[in-house]
Amino acid sequence: MNVIVCVKQIPDPALPGELDPSSNTLKRDGKLILDESDSYGVEMALQLVDAAGGGEVSLVSMAPNGEVSGLRTALAMGAAKAVLVSDPALAGADALTTAKVLAAATKQLGEADLIIAGTESSDGYTGTVPEQMAEVLGLPSVTFAKTVAVDGDTLKVDRQTEAGYDEVTCSLPAVVSVTAGVVEPRYPSFKGIMAAKSKPVENVSAADLGIEAVSWAQSITNVEDAPAREAGEIIEDDGESFNRIVEFLDELKVI
């Protein structure tokens, strides 16, 4: 079985985010890393291909400046190859444009049985791209998957809901978005890291994918600081601080 995983390369979330003052979009010009929430999809794909006893895991990604460091991490985990869409015309692209581009990029990799994505990226978190890709490709989709299994040509998913979870079956090919925690992502081995250096990464532009006249119908008009919440009373526990909590709850009349 062949699985394509959508991976995003993002600025290190441990560093404070910044907006580009000229465009008011997120600054993404430094070194990028694999979005941790995509490592679950990569792991899930590797396990499904392994269970199927054949096939391979491929990657699609969209990033500025031909950035591949995050892709190399996913290749080191065991993915076989990648298509990277890197095009200055796509800087600041909205989710719909991103979905169209990634959907077109999957076609570069031939027929896939399954396309996996995270539920939302850790930097932009619009959260619509997997479902939008499914619509562009005319495929069924299951979002918020917490378990995924393949049984013949049917996909079985436990899908997170507000109240619990639903069991869902879905025909293949399909698009699935997986939650964090769906599987435990492996750490790349030294051998994997070395092998990843020579795995193929095809670098393409939007025009190469047949996508012309890229634009999106939204424009940022203002960015301002939100009203900040002030810190209150901070005390070190001396063995009696629970009394202060009781007092506080009492003042608020919740006890």
Added chain:
Amino acid sequence: MAIDNIWVFAQVADGEPTSGTLELLTKARQLGGTVSAFVAGDASGAAAALGDHGAAKVFATGDLEGKLPGVAVASAMKAVIDGGDQPDLIMFPQSYEGRDVLARLSVKLDRTVLTNSTDVAVDGESVVVTTPVFGGTKLVSTVFTGERPYLAAFRPKSFAAEGGAGAAGEVVDAPVPDLGASGGASVTAVHVEEHSGPKLDEAAVVVSGGRGLGDAEKYDMIETLAKALKGAPGASRAIVDAGWVPYSYQVGQTGKVVKPTVYIAAGISGATQHMVGMKGSKNIIAINKDKEAPIFGIADLGIVGDVHKVLPQLIAALESRG
């Protein structure tokens, strides 16, 4: 061209519209013009409440027969729009179903989307949407620049729900057209993991636990304290991902948004992902042994201490008060 026709994607659970749906209807009617609700499923029981919050018309797909709402409802919406009803703006609750319908519809109509938003205003010819970024420290205003309808999803509790708008909405059938291959997903079983006591996003007191609890069994302390305060237990994403508690307990950007009278964060450092879901609480109490933890930056009362000592003492003190 003013905004004179607004649709709200209406979610109905156990015959009642969800609170997020009623919040959006209230906001929609404040923006002006005609407001319609678009219900996934049967609307007969919900039309009165939907109308009371502003929906003059209630489109209803009827039973989805196990189909996931995303593609089914988006297809039904597209059919009504193709049939001549032209909304200027469609508002979605930021929920699993809301996000899926929004995403499918955006491709069908070739429209951009704005999500995770907290406010919307009409400014002359423009529709301006406000979205918090960087954990809510900055507010971004965005205008739509293309063709209508504009599509946006709003976080729960962004607006206050107010009834009294009018009579039950007129129910109009909006059947789901043939979905072809894209309708290949079906629900075969439904599992509910709700705990007893008040609902997490409605409770006056929420007690949440995080990694600082050390291991899964210690979460009992959170449940016990929540019960003693007649509140609901919640959790950080870290311990949900670790499998200690079900996802339905999660407070944060990808979980529930809560605004209780009192929020107690025990052993939670305050990752951005978590703070987004609880910083609107009226009062915040934090207990954490790391005095540098970001949660102390927004706490009204912060206890720098070990949750394993403070929580049992607090529970005992509350229980002794009866």
